[in-house]
Amino acid sequence: MTDSTTSDSAQTPPSAPVLEFRDLRVDFALASSTVHAVRGVSFSVAAGETLAVVGESGSGKSATALSAMRLNPEPPCRYAGGRVLLDGKDVLALREKELRRIRGARISMVFQDPMTSLDPLQRVGDQVTEVLRLHGDHTRAEARREALTALDEVGIPDPERRYGQYPHELSGGLRQRVMIASALVARPRVLIADEPTTALDVTVQRQILELLVRLQRRHGMAVVLITHDLGVVAETADRVVVMRHGEVVESGDVQQVFKRPTASYTRDLLAATPRLEPVA
Incomplete structure (x- = not known):
């Protein structure tokens, strides 16, 4: 009751x-x-x-x-x-x-722990562009451009460099920002x-x-x-x-x-x- x-x-x-x-x-x-x-x-x-x-x-x-x-x-x-x-x-x-x-x-979700939610074997950029590749007809260049915009929008400094890094190379705060960028890149x-x-x-x-x-x-x-x-x-x-x-x-x-x-x-x-x- x-x-x-x-x-x-x-x-x-x-x-x-x-x-x-x-x-x-x-x-x-x-x-x-x-x-x-x-x-x-x-x-x-x-x-x-x-x-x-x-x-x-x-x-x-x-x-x-x-x-x-x-x-x-x-x-x-x-x-x-x-x-x-x-x-x-x-x-x-x-x-x-x-x-x-x-x-x-x-509809998208941001989870509690970005270290366990992000794939440690995939670069940051590949994980952010995954949603666009699955749900749109974006070319690789278009998906990269959208992902860089999303990384910049969530306040990640030097998004070009971060795009090619792996999750373990980022701080906890930056990993969570990557999770948010991934969740929002397709504008849910x-x-x-x-x-x-x-x-x-x-x-x-x-x-x-x-x-x-x-x-x-x-x-x-x-x-x-x-x-x-x-x-x-x-x-x-x-x-x-x-x-x-x-x-x-x-x-x-x-x-x-x-x-x-x-x-x-x-x-x-x-x-x-x-x-x-x-x-x-």
């Missing part, structure tokens, strides 16, 4: 949803039991909007986000019910060939960022978050930000969804939820957020 939900949980986004989860249910089959990781989750995000999904580890937020691109491994994952609508089309009903057409082109409608700053130091975290906000505003994307950091949510998101045990316990406008949370779990999360107090 859910705890409680604000009246904003059913509010209409400022425009028609680009991505919508309707009563999503995701199970994982283990050797002796079944884990019900996502239990009837519903929310949506519109173009130009940033929606944060928060909750502790194991709350189901990443399993929900991965469902938008059917990236949960099947098996052990089983989509037990519900729909995931991308521009009105149910992603869960698509065949693998159709999924390949939308991944990277209409939706960007999902799953804990995009987890492996980075505090200074670089802020740079990456500011970059995501700037690019979101520039391109008018819908952004779904998966995080456990309520400070990040307060600074970057328009609306927030709070998850616990695979369910949505509260959702609504960020400022309203943070100032007047109705779910006890949300109040506990806010109370657990570290604060700098002046020394007496």
Whole structure:
């Protein structure tokens, strides 16, 4: 059972949803039991909007986000019910060939750890141009030009040189910028960022978050930000969804939820957020 939900949980986004989860249910089959990781989750995000999904580890937020691109491994994952609508089309009903057409082109994802997400045996430029080669009729020269533009747009210095390097030759912050460039080079409608700053130091975290906000505003994307950091949510998101045990316990406008949370779990999360107090 859910705890409680604000009246904003059913509010209409400022425009028609680009991505919508309707009563999503995701199970994982283990050797002796079944884990019900996502239990009837519903929310949506519109173009130009940033929606944060928060909750502790194991709350189901990443399993929900991965469902938008059917990236949960099947098996052990089983989509037990519900729909995931991308521009009105149910992603869960698509065949693998159709999924390949939308991944990277209409919806992209930035993962937690760029070192494990980037192929260590491929040069940076090849990984950024891969989406263009898969989804367009770009020549090699055109794809290279687009990739260099994307690398420059995400603030990578000397993109010509970085284009030919391998991931291990870059810092953690630059690797994450490469991941963002790869995710955005085909100008998707939706960007999902799953804990995009987890492996980075505090200074670089802020740079990456500011970059995501700037690019979101520039391109008018819908952004779904998966995080456990309520400070990040307060600074970057328009609306927030709070998850616990695979369910949505509260959702609504960020400022309203943070100032007047109705779910006890949300109040506990806010109370657990570290604060700098002046020394007496």
